[in-house]
Ligand SMILES: Nc1ncnc2c1ncn2[C@@H]1O[C@H](COP(=O)(O)OP(=O)(O)OP(=O)(O)O)[C@@H](O)[C@H]1O
């Protein structure tokens with residue numbers, strides 16, 4: 001499945017990202033794992049509860065946050081993103097909450113913070129695991145009371161902001177180590193989503209690579225079969241962002257219209273190529289095609305929470321074909 005600017009996705013019902021969102025306006029999700037995640041995101045979009053988006057670096061946490069916002073009743077109001085790890089504590093405080101006139105040297109005029117800028121919309125707090133402790137307390141108060149107070153002022157004012165936060169850290173571990181407030185942790189993760197690493201959703205690798213290639217300005221380009229095998233064999237520690245960079249690297253080095261093995265970064269060439277064949281299992285251990293089909297169909301149905309129409313869509317078959325298959329499985333079980 002690839003979401004396009006044409007309308008809601010047939011599987012998860014999500015509309016594409018807001019066109020003005022930074023970066024991509026498409027979310028590539030061919031794997032069952034990603035489709036499941038988007039379906040959960042679609043259910044979360046209607047609620048105002050905070051969402052914690054977890055996952056390794058570069059997996060697409062911000063993309064998921066943006067798509068939740070774009071599908072929420074707040075979609076027409078701002079989506080404001082701030083990287084909590086990028087600023088020192090004092091700056092971050094005035095950045096988030098604003099400051100009064102004369103609150104500190106250089107504060108010649110009062111200024112609204114990002115909470116106020118996001119009023120009515122969504123505030124995305126990236127790298128929340130790095131938030132300094134005193135600010136954690138202030139954020140908790142803002143969430144509990146729906147009010148913020150500018151630095152250097154005594155009066156609070158009401159705000160209506162939905163919080164989505166993200167981290168590549170294990171937040172529960174940060175709580176155990178005393179680096180993250182337990183009360184804030186529970187408040188932020190009312191709803192949570194875990195974006196799987198790219199190596200756990202190989203079905204997304206080539207569609208994502210082609211998606212990034214299509215965004216390149218080097219004319220129509222394609223990966224050779226050998227290059228595709230390299231992309232599939234690699235473990236992608238930097239996840240989707242790394243794949244995006246590798247595609248760019250390949251597009252810059254490609255001669256003609258094909259990206260071949262030598263156009264890929266060295267780390268991909270060091271990994272064993274996918275074309276190397278795994279040792280064949282013993283003949284008696286092979287499954288029949290019918291057994292494999294049964295297992296696969298039931299897995300998809302399970303991933304679709306038992307919805308036959310969704311499963312049929314994912315499998316690319318008619319609903320009554322799926323129904324006939326399920327009936328025959330029941331007979332053969
Ligand atoms: N499913 C997807 N479809 C299309 N583009 C994607 C997808 N997932 C991620 N991307 C692209 O990959 C890049 C990394 O995504 P994003 O910034 O959302 O990751 P992240 O998990 O927030 O990373 P970090 O942990 O470094 O903050 C972005 O350019 C984004 O547009």
Ligand SMILES: [Mg+2]
Pocket residue numbers: 061062126166
């Ligand atoms: Mg991010």
